[in-house]
Amino acid sequence: MKSRAWWRQRVNFVIFLGPAILLTVFFFVVPVLIDIAVSFTDLGRSLRVTRFTTEHYERVFGGDRRLTDVMALTFIYVLGTLALFNVTFGLVLALITTSIDKVSGGFFRGVWLLPRMSPSVLYILLWVWVVNPSQYGLLNQILMTVFGLEQPLDLLTTAPIALIIISNGFIGASMGMIIFTSAIRGIPEHLFHAARVDGAGSLAIVWYITLPALRWPISFITIYQALSLLVSFEYILLLTKGGPFYDTTVYALYIYRRAFQSGQYGYGAALSLFLIVIGIAVALLGWRFFDMKRLLQNPRIEVQ
Amino acid sequence: MASIEFRNVIKRFGDVEVIPGLNLTIEHGEFVALLGPSGCGKSTSLFMLAGIYLPSGGELLFDGHLVNEVEARDRNVGIVFQSYALYPHMNVHDNILFPLRFKKTPREEALVRVKAAAELVHVGELLDRRPSELSGGQQQRVALARALVKEPQILLLDEPLSNLDATLRLTMRTEIKSLQKKLGVTTILVTHDQIEATTMADRVICMRGGGIEQVGTPDDLYLRPASLFIAGFIGSPPVNLIRGTAENGAVHVGATVFPSEGIRGDVTIGLRPEHLKFAGDGLRGRIAEIEPMGREILYVVDTDVGHVRVLEHGSAAAHSAGEAVHIDFSPTEALLFRTSNEKLIAGANVCPPRRAS
Numbered sequence: 251m252k253s254r255a256w257w258r259q260r261v262n263f264v265i266f267l268g269p270a271i272l273l274t275v276f277f278f279v280v281p282v283l284i285d286i287a288v289s290f291t292d293l294g295r296s297l298r299v300t301r302f303t304t305e306h307y308e309r310v311f312g313g314d315r316r317l318t319d320v321m322a323l324t325f326i327y328v329l330g331t332l333a334l335f336n337v338t339f340g341l342v343l344a345l346i347t348t349s350i351d352k353v354s355g356g357f358f359r360g361v362w363l364l365p366r367m368s369p370s371v372l373y374i375l376l377w378v379w380v381v382n383p384s385q386y387g388l389l390n391q392i393l394m395t396v397f398g399l400e401q402p403l404d405l406l407t408t409a410p411i412a413l414i415i416i417s418n419g420f421i422g423a424s425m426g427m428i429i430f431t432s433a434i435r436g437i438p439e440h441l442f443h444a445a446r447v448d449g450a451g452s453l454a455i456v457w458y459i460t461l462p463a464l465r466w467p468i469s470f471i472t473i474y475q476a477l478s479l480l481v482s483f484e485y486i487l488l489l490t491k492g493g494p495f496y497d498t499t500v501y502a503l504y505i506y507r508r509a510f511q512s513g514q515y516g517y518g519a520a521l522s523l524f525l526i527v528i529g530i531a532v533a534l535l536g537w538r539f540f541d542m543k544r545l546l547q548n549p550r551i552e553v554q
Numbered sequence: 555m556a557s558i559e560f561r562n563v564i565k566r567f568g569d570v571e572v573i574p575g576l577n578l579t580i581e582h583g584e585f586v587a588l589l590g591p592s593g594c595g596k597s598t599s600l601f602m603l604a605g606i607y608l609p610s611g612g613e614l615l616f617d618g619h620l621v622n623e624v625e626a627r628d629r630n631v632g633i634v635f636q637s638y639a640l641y642p643h644m645n646v647h648d649n650i651l652f653p654l655r656f657k658k659t660p661r662e663e664a665l666v667r668v669k670a671a672a673e674l675v676h677v678g679e680l681l682d683r684r685p686s687e688l689s690g691g692q693q694q695r696v697a698l699a700r701a702l703v704k705e706p707q708i709l710l711l712d713e714p715l716s717n718l719d720a721t722l723r724l725t726m727r728t729e730i731k732s733l734q735k736k737l738g739v740t741t742i743l744v745t746h747d748q749i750e751a752t753t754m755a756d757r758v759i760c761m762r763g764g765g766i767e768q769v770g771t772p773d774d775l776y777l778r779p780a781s782l783f784i785a786g787f788i789g790s791p792p793v794n795l796i797r798g799t800a801e802n803g804a805v806h807v808g809a810t811v812f813p814s815e816g817i818r819g820d821v822t823i824g825l826r827p828e829h830l831k832f833a834g835d836g837l838r839g840r841i842a843e844i845e846p847m848g849r850e851i852l853y854v855v856d857t858d859v860g861h862v863r864v865l866e867h868g869s870a871a872a873h874s875a876g877e878a879v880h881i882d883f884s885p886t887e888a889l890l891f892r893t894s895n896e897k898l899i900a901g902a903n904v905c906p907p908r909r910a911s
Contacts, residue, residue: 438637438639440635440636440637440639441639441641441642443601443604443606443626443633443635443639444633444635444639444641444700445641445652446605446606446625446626446627447604447605447606447626447627447629447631447632447633448627448652448653448656448700448704449627449653449655449656449657449704450627450652450655450656451627451656454655454656458641458652459641462641462642462643463642463643465643
């Protein structure tokens with residue numbers, strides 16, 4: 251006969267942890283297992299498994315010539331978006347909106363948050379209008395009427411990579427902006443006062459006071475955004491469909507195109523597994539590079 | 555070294571006028587304390603000297619030159635903040651070096667000066683440490699070194715001792731004072747601690763509500779407080795205040811009569827606890843509480859005019875609670891204020907009540 255307390259403990263366990271465990275198992279563990287299983291089959295559009303094979307992995311590691319280009323593009327896309335927008339532009343926005351008066355600062359931060367708040371389809375629809383290759387595209391209207399351009403530009407064909415970096419960067423910058431803003435707000439005001447009395451100008455204050463205090467937020471944003479850029483493709487799919495040809499097909503989109511457009515589910519599964527491996531490698535590299543162990547283990551707020 | 559002059563300086567934050575018009579002159583090499591309760595405008599005045607705040611009106615002069623619009627970094631002042639404000643990611647050496655970076659001091663000379671400044675405040679051994687690895691007192695010294703390394707013409711101290719424990723405060727008080735004498739730099743100390751102000755400064759400026767209540771030596775403020783506010787602010791334990799009406803050669807407080815010549819109207823008698831003593835005659839009362847304070851004992855005496863604090867030297871209580879006593883004082887040490895404007899009535903004498911004979 252078990253005691254009441256024993257039963258109560260078991261029941262509590264089921265009530266409180268049960269739902270989370272179920273969700274994790276069904277939506278994380280099971281899909282991973284299925285993905286691993288599928289990656290060793292010839293599952294295709296017919297949804298019928300006829301044999302088990304390792305040929306997908308042979309394609310991932312050498313058989314697929316296009317994959318090299320896709321990975322090079324992914325590298326440029328992730329690094330470009332991070333370096334130009336998610337970190338640098340986010341930092342610039344945070345620095346500027348915290349140094350002007352509170353109301354205008356809040357207003358501009360609000361403006362830069364709009365892309366993140368709007369539905370992705372709507373946001374990309376606006377981009378499609380802006381870069382429309384005809385003379386009626388917003389950008390072309392401006393270029394042709396204000397700057398006297400003769401022929402309308404077709405950026406979707408001539409500069410598709412720049413376009414996906416910019417359209418993703420405009421959204422990505424707001425995350426860094428928010429995190430950096432709150433970090434800048436957290437710097438004791440006396441430090442700025444002391445630096446000014448000590449003779450530092452505005453740029454010197456940013457360099458010697460603000461940036462060192464943002465070291466951890468910057469590390470965090472870099473790793474976190476690198477991982478999310480690596481796996482997200484919906485904006486690219488909506489804007490360029492990965493084209494022209496495969497010119498803007500980043501790795502995550504390549505999986506989607508292989509698995510769901512060409513019906514090669516087995517190959518898609520193998521590619522996804524490999525993306526997980528890449529993601530883990532990037533995370534570990536970042537962990538090492540930014541010394542994240544210290545960030546995650548100790549409180550990094552230094553109060554004087 | 556520089557002299558400082560505030561000429562009708564005004565400071566507003568939005569619609570709030572924090573300092574309605576400050577007039578003050580500070581001499582070359584003087585050590586001055588700005589003393590007052592929080593919100594009296596003393597820190598605002600200091601930040602205006604530093605250039606962190608700009609005056610909204612009036613003129614601020616260093617050595618006769620207008621500096622209203624001169625930026626903080628061009629003023630050559632050193633400042634020590636209450637929080638020390640050391641740069642957390644730099645070690646002590648880099649913290650002290652920081653002001654020299656912007657003065658284009660040659661590298662060799664800068665290193666020598668950092669070393670000298672660190673030695674001056676006894677942190678020469680700590681140059682490699684981060685601020686987070688220092689004790690409060692050490693951080694304080696580093697902050698001082700950083701303020702002094704550029705040889706400022708004015709040294710500003712914003713509540714520099716309030717985050718230190720009592721013993722350390724005593725040491726730093728003496729050290730800062732002797733350092734100031736040695737360097738001869740014009741120094742302004744902002745504090746709400748009257749002991750800090752009176753022990754360190756040559757001259758104390760007592761502020762209230764954005765204006766100056768009284769300027770004087772520590773003795774002036776203690777012996778001749780210009781107003782009830784200063785009498786209450788300076789001295790610990792605080793002065794006893796007894797309100798009454800003066801007529802017919804005496805101050806009447808209920809049935810109690812304090813003989814006093816030549817005064818009429820509503821007045822307040824100020825009696826410092828340390829000027830009171832128990833005697834055979836005087837204000838009658840009964841001891842309500844005894845508070846031993848180490849070297850002294852504070853008695854709270856229940857009298858006809860309310861509770862009166864009496865401070866006696868010695869470590870053993872000579873009296874016990876409930877004992878009937880008489881409180882006596884010297885007429886020259888009693889203070890008399892006009893109740894209506896709270897100002898001191900100079901030259902007035904009040905005598906202790908005497909038994910009817």
